[in-house]
Amino acid sequence: MEIAVISGKGGTGKSAVSAAFATLNENVVLADCDVDAANLYLIFNPVIREENVFVSGQKAIIDKDICTNCGICMDYCRFDAITENNGEILIDETSCDGCQLCARVCPVEAISMIKEDKSRLYAGDFRNGKMAYGRLSPGEENSGRLVDVVRDKAKELAIASAIDMIIIDGPPGIGCPVISSVTGVDRVVVVTEPTLSGLHDLKRTLEVTSNFNIKTQVLVNKYDLNETMTDNIEAYCGEQGIAVTGKIPFDPQVVEAMVHCQSIVEYAPDSEVAHVISKAFEVI
Amino acid sequence: MERMGLKIAIASGKGGTGKTFVSTNLFNVLMQESVPVTLVDCDAEEPNDREFIPGDNTNSFDVTQEVPVIDTATCTFCGKCAEYCQYNAIFFLQEERVIQVMEDLCHGCGACFVACEYRAITPKESVLGTVNSFQITENTTLIEARMKVGVHSPVPVVKAAIKQAKPTDLVLMDAPPGTSCPFIQTVNLADYVILVTEPTPFGLSDLKQSVETLKSMGKRYGVIINRAGLGDEGVFNYLEQEKISLLMSIPFDREIASVYSTGKLLTNEFLEWKAKFRELFNIITAQYGNSSY
Structure with missing residues (x-):
């Protein structure tokens, strides 16, 4: 019971x-x-x-060496987790929902997903x-x-x-x-x-x-x-x-x-x- | 002097x-001094602030997200949308040609729309909850986030409610309990966090977790101990050791509990508490380095 x-x-x-x-x-x-x-x-x-x-989930991270700051990922993100600051694209870990869409649309594969395993x-x-x-x-x-x-x-x-x-x-x-x-x-x-x-x-x-x-x-x-x-x-x-x-x-x-x-x-x-x-x- | 916006989360x-007790009483004393202030009830699963602060409902709107609708006549059952979905919200059996959207699991990320190459998926608005605004006095407002029963997460409704507060305002945010996503989303936007705890081993354990989280976020914070007199010295000793500011200590008192239980505000019933909550606000603005209030 x-x-x-x-x-x-x-x-x-x-x-x-x-x-x-x-x-x-x-x-x-x-x-x-x-x-x-x-x-x-x-x-x-x-x-x-x-x-x-x-x-519990996953979060997106950007490899700065590969990223061209094109901003395509920012247009697709529905969680307001990606912002541009002085031409640089940043992912806010707090807002990221882990949907992986940004990683999929990135033309240069600069975004990868890391597991949240704490x-x-x-x-x-x-x-x-x-x-x-x-x-x-x-x-x-x-x-x-x-x-x-x-x-x-x-x-x-x-x-x-x-x-x-x-x-x-x-x-x-x-x-x-x-x-x-x-x-x-x-x-x-x-x-x-x-x-x-x-x-x-x-x-x-x-x-x-x-x-x-x-x-x-x-x-x-x-x-x-x-x-x-x-x-x-x-x-x-x-x-x-x-x-x-x-x-x-x-x-x-x-x-x-x-x-x-x-x-x-x-x-x-x-x-x-x-x-x-x-x-x-x-x-x- | 131009007032700077200040956001205080009560968590x-x-x-x-x-x-809720601290949020509504702090709001009340500021309101009585005609300080322009907005209280956002971010506890979207169980919002209660409006029961303590009467006002007219001036505006309400639904918070929605886009969920997919799959046209099975156009769908080729390739399964790409189900593969893109990180939330298992698309149930798919290739051989049986079965595909179904589980709306309860959908987070509205839009990945399936991008995945579909055959234009078989169209968006539909699904309601997650409502944001209700109440005019309390001429320059004070209560904004309530209210999640719909059965929705997976309060976060979108909470974010939408906080957005309604003007950035130049003094904003109090009554945060959701815990230290998971909804809490982080609320305190992330705060300049200062008031942690309310009780002097028990449970209270101490949860306080430590909250403090560690706020430290890692680089937030300023102070602690209010509620129901002092019950429990033990653990929380007091912890604050002393860690040199954390004790903003206020509220004793356990049947009279206070009784005032709260009927939906009344302590600061309306007892003048000494009105003064104490005003002093609380002075301490916070002094710590924050903004004394223009």
């Missing part, structure tokens, strides 16, 4: 919930798919058994099973392909170790990496918070999960910081036919647990937060 | 640290 924890809005407590889920059961595979800001390894300090290079996939053991996570190198495109690779690795680890539970900690937002994180999973848990932004982002997130017809449930974190807004979230979910399976109170122990490299169920097993999260997990 | 590696 694959469970994905996502949030739309960042900082709602998605990773804290994933970490709690991962420590409720003996033996799970934990897949940290927030490849742009992978953090769960900080709590679980996994023993890395495997490190693989992930090629991103990594890691796999290893942690105290409750196996763990896979990705680290996207800054500036590289978060296309969702690294998320796919992390999920494939998690499945491989699950089969090899006969573990039937995979917990996916997804990225924030609603773009490609999120879609890659939830496609084909058995259950999505959306963690939100009782703020106007939280509700707004929840709506956009539920639009994504309903497009994919995935069984979805919602957890409201820090619900007591604004109970009126929590009611609004519950009302909205009710209209959409989506269950709110837990309301987690604000508790500084959640952050303290993180500081101590533990999940809340490890750090404060008798806290209400731990109870609410355990119950939500039982529902699944 | 964070980790999501939910308070970028």
Whole structure:
């Protein structure tokens, strides 16, 4: 069974919930798919058994010795990545999308493509099973392909170790990496918070999960910081036919647990937060 | 004295640290002093600034890209377009004579149009999102980038939104989270970057990654710590060691959280915070070496 924890809005407590889920059961595979800001390894300090290079894309570079500064490539580039400065043609690495069209149209073959190979996939053991996570190198495109690779690795680890539970900690937002994180999973848990932004982002997130017809449930974190807004979230979910399976109170122990490299169920097993999260997990 | 344009990006590696909170409050104090300022909400996946800053929607336009339409009657099924496509957006089976465009994967680079020797491919506009402008007061504007649900990347919409801001203006950019492409595209255009973080091991880990990225880009930056009092000393120690400017420290406070949660601005509710955000802007302009504001 694959469970994905996502949030739309960042900082709602998605990773804290994933970490709690991962420590409720003996033996799970934990897949940290927030490849742009992978953090769960900080709590679980996994023993890395495997490190693989992930090629996220490619970038064009110009060989100045060959380039005649004719500017044809500049006319074809749709990403405004090629500019002319005092008669010299330059490629802006940041804007280059790696489509390779400039290299194809260059009459003197002055442009070549180099691989972006600084991103990594890691796999290893942690105290409750196996763990896979990705680290996207800054500036590289978060296309969702690294998320796919992390999920494939998690499945491989699950089969090899006969573990039937995979917990996916997804990225924030609603773009490609999120879609890659939830496609084909058995259950999505959306963690939100009782703020106007939280509700707004929840709506956009539920639009994504309903497009994919995935069984979805919602957890409201820090619900007591604004109970009126929590009611609004519950009302909205009710209209959409989506269950709110837990309301987690604000508790500084959640952050303290993180500081101590533990999940809340490890750090404060008798806290209400731990109870609410355990119950939500039982529902699944 | 002619005012120079100044672009300030408000960014964070980790999501939910308070970028929108800082952006909207900074905008608010400048607006109240009649400073001409434009706020661009670059978090196109989840734009929220407009919920804090009411104004009339004065202009909206779609951001589109050209996707290919293949005329299968003209197509010779040579496969050159599929070979040119770096995004696997053209599904092609030569023997079965099947060719299909996967619009979701297309980046609009135009390579397939160049590839086709038989004029079988024509362009079609596909909507990636919208840019919405809101007039807040006479000389202040909010520009929102809003990506369409299901689109592969927010970058084209973000770029189009930033282009709407006049280069001579003071521009605040509420950046997307993370350090990948959308973040880089936003901060690349900034003269100064405010990194918002929280004092936790997660916050510290993401802050370090953001700082390394900004260093490699040669950007000026400073840090705001939000929800101080929760967590540990890690972020504070890191800033001291690396001699990074701590611009502001916002304590964790149920009252602040409650003000934010209802879509209100802290700088409208508490005078002391109005003064603190004004001071924040003074520190930044002093660091940037432009004190004409």
